Amino acid sequence: MNIGEAANLSGVSAKMIRYYEDVALIRPPARNQNGYRAYDESNIHELRFIRRARDLGVTVEQISGLMHLWRDRSRASSDVKRLALEHVAALEAKQREIAEMANTLKHLAANCQGDGRPDCPIIESLADGCGHASPRHLGKGFGKLR
Amino acid sequence: MNIGEAANLSGVSAKMIRYYEDVALIRPPARNQNGYRAYDESNIHELRFIRRARDLGVTVEQISGLMHLWRDRSRASSDVKRLALEHVAALEAKQREIAEMANTLKHLAANCQGDGRPDCPIIESLADGCGHASPRHLGKGFGKLR
DNA sequence: TATGGACCTTCCAATGATGGGAAGGTCAAG
DNA sequence: CTTGACCTTCCCATCATTGGAAGGTCCATA
The missing domain is CATH 1.20.5 (Single alpha-helices involved in coiled-coils or other helix-helix interfaces)
Known part of the structure; x- marks a missing residue:
């Protein structure tokens, strides 16, 4: 899935997806042979999580904390x-x-x-x-x- | 009155006073022979007006509109x-x-x-x-x- | 008088989240 | 093979504000 489709499915603009990657809120996705970013369902999930949190006014920095908790399921x-x-x-x-x-x-x-x-x-x-x-x-x- | 005293009296930092001058929210004040900005009571009034409006969440652009009304007393x-x-x-x-x-x-x-x-x-x-x-x-x- | 410190000046950069655009590569349909 | 819709990176702008650097000025004190 290219970045455009990921943007449509997640509601996060392509610009912002690249930005979130830039500030290490999300990890760099795999790349196709042509250099295009390749996303899958789990990335869409993650982006939707971010979008909803931003809608609620949560800062990217705060989201970063939540993401860490999300990835690290051992945390309570x-x-x-x-x-x-x-x-x-x-x-x-x-x-x-x-x-x-x-x-x-x-x-x-x-x-x-x-x-x-x-x-x-x-x-x-x-x-x-x-x-x-x-x-x-x-x-x-x-x-x-x- | 130098910019530091004006900042103390108005509650607007010297940095911001220069910024407001830069974006034409306030007009450039007179300068002393040494190049220092010289303010008087009316400037302090104006800066306090700006500070209170900012405190209330009014945008600089909106303040600019109010300032215009203030200066132009013919407006209702x-x-x-x-x-x-x-x-x-x-x-x-x-x-x-x-x-x-x-x-x-x-x-x-x-x-x-x-x-x-x-x-x-x-x-x-x-x-x-x-x-x-x-x-x-x-x-x-x-x-x-x- | 010299010096130090507290001022002042302008200019440049960064913040946070986002949009806009340029220059160039890639892909698929006609 | 061309056209248009993608994609890439890079740079710039926003808004209000803070920070700092480099350099000039003023005043008090040693």
Whole structure:
């Protein structure tokens, strides 16, 4: 199976398959005589695993940890559970931060007359920092969301 | 005021102040005879505005729009209100997506015995895609969170 | 006055995940 | 045999931010 078919079956673009190989998230596959990468069913499984994990916001680095557990079946599934729960905690923290942002903006918008006055409280508050919490350094242990 | 003091007062690092100048988010400040950038109170105001907006997850590009409204006082504050409410909507959408991710992971973790069995349902589900929604293309019109 | 250290300048590189594209090789159908 | 759809590697861009190198400036202290 060539990389294109693998991409279609797994939902991971060919570009990203090569990238994952590059950063050692997956191991280099066998090559045909023409130099094309050759994938089989187990690779598709692996790529689908990666795609779903990425969809859930898991970092490539975190996936790498899961992959290791996956390959090394001697490790307990409790490790996997722990990783998953850690990720849940990170997601919930991120959710609280977003809620705080949204509430601040909603509060400001509610107080904004929208009548063309030059002293719009949104701009004033952003400039002066009136009261609402300023969550600096949000995503320290978590990274980006997609 | 040199760039270091401006950084301290505004909470924006000197690196980022130069970057914002580079991408034309702020205009080049005056220079002293020695070539040092010279800032005044109004610049600090502007930088604080930028910092707070970034804290709220507003993109530099979006801030650029707000800055334009700020500088051009002839524009109605209703425009600012509209931008803020658009951002609130984006935040709430992002929040729902995160909730879905977290629920999926919690569901999987709850069904995981954590007893070392090799068929941990978390791994199985990630690999096979069992039932739960797969929110592809999450952040299309929104970008990254910090 | 000399020197050291704390500033400042510009430029270059890296991060993470992904997309885009160029230049060139390969394969299969018409 | 040509055409088009693949494949390969390599480089560049994104976004916000940090880090560092190489070199200039300012001020206080020995």
